[in-house]
Amino acid sequence: MAEAWGFFALGLVLLALGGDSIVKGASGLAQKLGASPFVAGLLLVAFGTSLPELFVNARAYVVGAQELALGNAVGSNIVNLGLTLGLAAISAPLLVRMRLLSPMLVLLAVASLALIVFGLDGVISRIEGCVLLLAFVAAVAFLLARSGNENEAVREGIAAYAATRSVLWMNLLRFVVAVALLYFGARFVVQGAPVIGAAWGWSPLLVGLLPVAIGTALPEAA
Numbered sequence: 001m002a003e004a005w006g007f008f009a010l011g012l013v014l015l016a017l018g019g020d021s022i023v024k025g026a027s028g029l030a031q032k033l034g035a036s037p038f039v040a041g042l043l044l045v046a047f048g049t050s051l052p053e054l055f056v057n058a059r060a061y062v063v064g065a066q067e068l069a070l071g072n073a074v075g076s077n078i079v080n081l082g083l084t085l086g087l088a089a090i091s092a093p094l095l096v097r098m099r100l101l102s103p104m105l106v107l108l109a110v111a112s113l114a115l116i117v118f119g120l121d122g123v124i125s126r127i128e129g130c131v132l133l134l135a136f137v138a139a140v141a142f143l144l145a146r147s148g149n150e151n152e153a154v155r156e157g158i159a160a161y162a163a164t165r166s167v168l169w170m171n172l173l174r175f176v177v178a179v180a181l182l183y184f185g186a187r188f189v190v191q192g193a194p195v196i197g198a199a200w201g202w203s204p205l206l207v208g209l210l211p212v213a214i215g216t217a218l219p220e221a222a
Contacts, residue, residue: 001199008192012215014185015052018178022051025174032168050076052216055186060208063190070124071208072216074115077108078209079217103146107139189215 023044053076060069111132118128189212197207 001195004192004195004199006192007188008196008211008215011185011188011190011192012218014181014188015055015216016185016218018055018181018185019049019052020178021174021181022178023049025171025178028167028171029175032171049080051182052185053213055182056189056212056216059183059186059190065190065194065204067204068190068194068208068212071205071210072212073208075209075213076217077112079213083214084217104139104143107135107142111135111139 026047027044053072056072057069060066060072114132114135115124118124118132193207193212194204196211197204202210
């Protein structure tokens with residue numbers, strides 16, 4: 001049990017470090033390839049914060065722990081909306097100035113409803129997975145297409161999020177190291193979490209919903 005906790009904790013640390021490094025590396029590479037800091041920031045908002053969960057889910061799928069992956073995917077959204085935003089609002093009032101927020105929240109609601117409908121038969125098929133993936137691509141395209149309507153303060157804030165050094169070799173190194181950290185972090189989390197859950201009498205789905213989802217979202221809450 002102690003070994004499982006050790007793997008789980010180490011995995012979360014590696015995921016946090018990898019998530020931060022890959023955001024900086026990907027931002028630098030995107031700007032080196034000609035993307036503006038604002039566009040790079042938007043893409044990082046869309047992808048960067050979810051990469052630890054994505055690596056964990058991919059690893060869980062590889063080892064046959066699909067229920068854990070599903071629990072983590074759903075639980076991460078609950079934690080981000082409830083815990084992360086809740087703590088942020090408690091610490092200081094949140095000023096909503098981004099014009100894209102309302103349509104993106106509508107898209108989030110539609111995606112959640114689609115997941116519920118797809119899961120009514122107890123199986124999310126490959127075709128349904130492709131539908132969800134295409135919907136995500138469409139949402140990112142919509143985000144980029146409408147981004148020009150944002151006010152200057154929001155654009156500057158998103159661009160500042162993507163600010164990093166533009167040295168090519170440094171960003172390539174960051175990216176490679178980040179991928180390695182995310183890989184081993186996901187491996188250790190998926191190795192330790194089911195053992196902890198079994199000791200508590202929890203199903204893999206519940207393990208993904210609670211400890212794994214909360215653990216992978218803690219860096220964002222911080």
